[in-house]
Amino acid sequence: MEHPLFIFNTLSRKLEQFVPLHSPFVGMYVCGPTVYGDPHLGHARPAVTFDVLFRYLQHLGYKVRYVRNITDVGHLENDADHGEDKIAKKARLEQLEPMEVVQYYTDRYHYFMDQMNVKRPSIEPRASGHIIEQQEWIQQIINNGFAYVSNGSVYFDIEKYTQHFHYGKLSGRKLDDLLATTRELEGQHEKRHPFDFALWKKAAPEHIMRWRSPWSDGFPGWHLECSVMSTKYLGEVFDIHGGGMDLLFPHHECEIAQSVAASGKESVRYWIHNNLVTINGQKMGKSLGNFITLDELFNGKNSLLSKAFHPMVVRFFILQAHYRGTLDFSNEALLAAEKGYYRLMEAYQILNKIKPSPNTSPLSMEEYQQKCFEALNDDLNTPKVLAIFFELVKIINGAYQEIESLSEQNIQFIKDLYHTFIFEILGLLPIESQQSTNLLEKVMQILLDERMIARHRKDFETSDRIRQKLNNIGIEIKDTKTHTEWKII
């Protein structure tokens, strides 16, 4: 690889050169959604972030196995629900089979991710399909002495673990601090220590989702599935584990502990975390109820939105910020992103209309390419890539007006840059204008001809009326020196 990729590893809190364990193969695991609700903007961020990483690694020539799980069991609710499974609870509310809920929201998730041009992972395992493997892990951890059975549930023995290993190395937490701040939770009395976490949970009688086990009829603990499924498909040690910042503790910390307790090895080499989407400076999240679903975003039906936004605009919006910074949502910010996105895409269309300059322009296109790679290699700096492209947009527009000159080769080179960076790696696609049929083309031509005749005889009242009426139904007219252009907006 001629361009070494550097990526921020949460484990070391440093920028590290990415070197796969078994090049050219790369194993990447990302925590997927818990399918008990519609996906919102907060789900889109990691999906897009790691989609870009996936795409970029592939572009660099790596053979990537990308695993992203579906959590369809195992998340406890510790409020008034007495450890009831989240999925089961929702099912009860809606009078549905749990698996029906799971299927519904999984389909929804896929649908919206497809809309945003997020590639499907190589493997998308479900927690409920790996109960046996999870039980095997639990047994292994018990055998190794790092877990104990209590009243049909199995808990991870943190104190035992810390005698040999460092619990808190990823999140930088100290056990004493944790001790002082751990809250009173249901089932606490079953644990030896308040910070022990469940590997297996005995199910209450009314609990729908349950499986047989040596310890009780119950369900696996909420941190176990990722450890089990990642190593099952990627090996005991693999390259990348990603997810949202909010999963850092306790979820990812527990994953490390589980792996070490089971196999003696830490399985993840590069921990990568994306930052959160905020709204009014606050985390957008399920529990706060301040989230905007992708469905609402795409159809505009939310009081915070002035209009519907195209999925590509949302993707662009996400990529305009660096993945490790918070991204503040607002209607205004989205409108700005929308404008910018169309500007970027229109410049690509204009490339086909430029008259190539016969003399070679002094612009070095290779330099732009180089800068794009440097930006991506510097911890996936997508906003910088976009900034570089907006410099090109200026040149493209200038060339169209013939105040800048681009040679045939220049034009082709820029097209190639678009294909590589914008379409392939950033995964932004031009929004196809609603299939303008041949008939529409012809009708438009008649209208524009009539308008041109009116303009020629200085009947601007008529020409403006035609333009306004077309505008009202979503067709925009632009007069250039030689002709009139139109497009559906």
Next chain:
RNA sequence: GGUCUCUUGGCCGAGUGGCUAGGCAACGGUCUGCAAAACCGUGUACAGCGGUUCGAUUCCGCUAGAGACCUCCA
């Protein structure tokens, strides 16, 4: 309360020890019958106070404000 992070012009957001991204909005201009788009130009931002330095928005300290995690969460 503990741990950690952040604070960039009207908004969103990159980045750097000196050469001041980008997008959106605004203003002036070119073009146009007028628009729209595009192009050109303008606004000289880095929370506050100290310190290090020839020089700090960028490094260090303090203060203020905001946020995240400590409980399921992308």
